[in-house]
Amino acid sequence: MPTEPNEPLDSPEALERRLRWIGATRYHSLHPFHKLLHGGKLNKGQVQAWALNRYYYQSTIPLKDAVVLSRFRDRQIRLEWRHRIEDHDGSFDSEGGIERWLQLTDGLGLDRAYVESTDGILAATRFAVDAYVHFVRDKTPLEAVASSLTELFAPNLHEERIAGMLQHYDFISPAVMTYFKRRLDQAPRDAEFALNYVMEHARTPAERQAVCGALTFKTDCLWVQQDALYHAYVTGMIPAGAFRPEAA
Numbered sequence: 001m002p003t004e005p006n007e008p009l010d011s012p013e014a015l016e017r018r019l020r021w022i023g024a025t026r027y028h029s030l031h032p033f034h035k036l037l038h039g040g041k042l043n044k045g046q047v048q049a050w051a052l053n054r055y056y057y058q059s060t061i062p063l064k065d066a067v068v069l070s071r072f073r074d075r076q077i078r079l080e081w082r083h084r085i086e087d088h089d090g091s092f093d094s095e096g097g098i099e100r101w102l103q104l105t106d107g108l109g110l111d112r113a114y115v116e117s118t119d120g121i122l123a124a125t126r127f128a129v130d131a132y133v134h135f136v137r138d139k140t141p142l143e144a145v146a147s148s149l150t151e152l153f154a155p156n157l158h159e160e161r162i163a164g165m166l167q168h169y170d171f172i173s174p175a176v177m178t179y180f181k182r183r184l185d186q187a188p189r190d191a192e193f194a195l196n197y198v199m200e201h202a203r204t205p206a207e208r209q210a211v212c213g214a215l216t217f218k219t220d221c222l223w224v225q226q227d228a229l230y231h232a233y234v235t236g237m238i239p240a241g242a243f244r245p246e247a248a
Ligand SMILES: O=C(O)c1cc(C(=O)O)c2c(n1)C(=O)C(=O)c1cc(C(=O)O)[nH]c1-2
Pocket: 061, 097, 147, 148, 149, 150, 151, 154, 157, 158, 183, 222
C-alpha cells in the first residue's frame, strides 16, 4: 500500500512507495473525463475529440524518447530506450503504435489527414504535451527517465478502458482497441526498466525528491489534457479552431 508523503526518502524502497502514492492520488485514471469515457457516458463526437487530441500525445512520444536518448552517453541505456521509439513508429515491415492509433481514429470515422495535421486539437493539449518534451530536454537525465513513470499505472487504466469502451459503445470494435492491447505488454517492461533505473540512480534524498517531482509534473501534463477535454467537450466551451463534432 502506498504510504503517506511524510515518510523520509532515505531508501530506494521509500522512493518506490512515494512514487506509487503519487500515482494512486494523481494519475489521470482518476479524472472525471476518463470516468465518463470508460463508463459509456460520452457520445461519439466526444470520443472522437478524445482520440483526436490524444493523437498528439501518441505522435509526440517518439520525439520525446529521441530527446531522452540524446541525454545519455551510456550506450546500454540508449539500447534499452531505443525500442520505445520502435514500439510507436514501427519499422518498414511492421506497424507501430501510431499506426494502431490511426486505426482507432479511422474506426471512429475521423479523416486521417485531419487527425495527422493536428489542426483541430485543443491548445491545452499542445501546450501540455510540448511541456513534456521540454521537460526531458531541460531537466537532468534522471528526471527525464522518471517522468516516464506514469507508465507504471497505465496498464490498469488500459484494462479498464478496453473493457469499458467495448461494453458501452456500439461504435467501438475489438479491432480498433488493438493499440491498448499491445500496450498491456509493452508498458510494464518499460515501466520496470525506468523504475529500476531511478531506484538505482537516485542516491540522495534530494535526488529522490527530484524523481518524485518529475512524476508529479508528468501527472500534471496528463491531468490538464483531461481538464481541457472536459471543459471543451463536456461543459461545451469549444475554443475557436478546435474540432467540432457533428451533431452526435
Ligand atoms: O492511455 C493512457 O492513459 C496512457 C498514459 C501514458 C502515460 O501514463 O504517460 C502513456 C500511454 N497511455 C501510452 O500509450 C504510451 O505509449 C505512453 C508512453 C509514455 C511515456 O511517458 O513515455 N506514456 C504513455
